[in-house]
Amino acid sequence: MVALSDRKIEIVRMLVESAPDRIVGGLRLALADSVGDSVLASVRQLVEVEAVDRLMRNAVFQPLVPLCVGDGGDKQKLTFPAQALSFAWRGLKASAPAEMAQAVRASAAVAAAQASEQRVPDPSPAYNLLLTAAAKAFRAGEVREFKAAAELCERARPGGAEAFAACLDIAPIVRKTLPRLGDWIAQAGDETSAPARLAYKDAVAVVEDAGPRFFEMLAAQLNPPWMVLRIISAIMDKPTERYLADSELGGFPERVMAQIDESLKAIGKLDLDGGRETGREAGRLVELITQQVFELEVCIELNREHGWGQRIVGQKKALANLVEGRLRDAEKLAAAALPNQSSGFARPRRSGPKLDESPDPKAVGRAMTLLNFTHEVRLCANYGGFSAMHAKVVEKLGGQIDHYVEDVLDIARTGDAPPAIAGAFLAVAADMVALIRDEKAAELVRRRAAKACAPPDNSVILDI
Structure with missing residues (x-):
């Protein structure tokens, strides 16, 4: 070719x-x-x-890379166009060849040390020289590539070009903190808060208003980003909500609370016909909200009577109400997916499984959506404030499904219902048991169903 x-x-x-x-x-x-x-x-x-x-x-550009995503137009957090990073890199190649060569040598030394399993040298000094050169060239706007990067940043947000250059100014300080971030969010106390405070002071010493950018850059390195609240709390010694709200860092808790509001709306709009993954995703949102509320309550001195504290209390109540409503719906929809009918005219009437037609796919799908939701929220039920309702619904569902399974098995053994239909309902019941209890219990139901619904042995023994 x-x-x-x-x-x-x-x-x-x-x-x-x-x-x-x-x-x-x-x-x-x-x-x-x-x-x-x-x-x-x-x-x-x-x-x-x-x-x-x-x-x-x-x-x-490690300290800035997570900030450079998409078109850089995110209104909720500090971001820059991804293309701006590419232009800045090309600009450095053209305008800072000496610094670039030094960084290349430092990178090669790191690769060689790793390959030979020797102590890895620190390339930060060489890398930081490039960042300093980039900040200077970014503001000068004389190099074509840096001018293009600045224009992209300005189109994304007013003042975006200067914000990018300002992030470059404190990027060496942020780089120094990156190996410590895991310890800073995992541990509390002077051993972690002291170096965090020192790094913050170093950042604001470069420029007085660098604080918010410093934490935006740290947040972008974390997963999830709102864990930066722990570092803010450590540096400010668990501030009161009024003090934090009046500071330049008040936007970080506000952003988390706004995310909670959006998650609550999403849970309220749960599409029952969306299927299992939709139910699981809504359940994961419930867990996310409980984690975010926990962080807010742990990191900030809140007052339940007003301000953020009152708002968070309201969000917790709204969450509990939403989840309890979904749990009640799960109970109803599970009953609809495993329908019963009254038998005869006896007094009192006894209900039994309705096995005259196959399971309704829509009814089963809606029930499984909410049962997956119910399963997903089990671990956060206690802190979320709905543990009693969750335990009650799970216990009741478990008893109802057990009773239903035994009735269908009895009918299947006597041949009073088509084996295929009985087996289909037992398969649905087994899937429900897997979510209400565990897969081992579900497998037991499946084995019993296979035995009860197996075709009869039609072999004939001839008496010779």
Whole structure:
């Protein structure tokens, strides 16, 4: 196969350079096996060079990389266009060759030490020189690539270019904190709060209003980002809500509470016909809310009578009401998916399984949506304030399903219902048992159903 022409290679190069990191990484894996002089081999080499270059770029700009996503227009948090990072990197190659060469040598030394399992040298000094050069060039706007990056940032948000440069100013300080972030959010006390306070002071010493940007950069490195509340609390020694609200950092708790409101709306709009994953996703939102409320209550001195404290109390009540309503619906829909009917005219009337037709897919789907929701919220029920209702509903459902299974098994054994229909309802019941109890209990129901609904042995023994 003929190799690509230089013109086509240049087109591919431009496409690869403008692609997101995940696309480049995917291409690198997909083309790993292409060898020789084929077209794919030349593309593979191009992608490999770009991937290695991006690893170097992301190492240098590590404190800012998580902030550079999409078009950078997020209204809730500080972000920059992803393309701005690419332009800044190209600008550094053009305007700071000496600093770039030093960073390349530092990166190569790290790779060599890792390969030989020796002590890894710290490349931070070389990387930080590039960040300093980038901040200077960004503000000067003389290099074409930096000018393009600044224009992108300005289009994303007013003052975006200066915000990007300001983040570059404190990026060396943020880089120094990154290895410690895990300890800062996992442990409390002077051993963690003291270095966190020192890093914060270093950041605001660079420029007085650097505090919010410092925490935005830390939050972007964390998963989930709102865990930065622990660091804020440690630095401010668990501030009162009034003090924090009046400070420049008040936007961080406000953002978390806004996320809780959005999650509550999503749970309230749960689509019962959405299926199992929809129910699980709503359940995960419940768990997320309980975690976020916990962090707010632990990290801030709240007053339940007004302000944030009152708002959070209201959110907890709204959550409990929503979940309890869904749990009651789960009980009703489970009964609808495993329908019963009255038998005869005896007094009192006895109800039994209705096995004259196959399970209704819609009824089963709606029940499984809420049973998956019920299963997902079990671990956060205590802190969420709905543990009593959850335990009550699960116990009642378990008893009802057990009774239903025994009745269907009896009917299946006597042949009073088509085996296929009885087996279908038992399969639904087994799936419910897996969510109400566990998979072991569900498997027991499935084995009993297989035995009860098996076709009869029609073999004939001849008496010779």
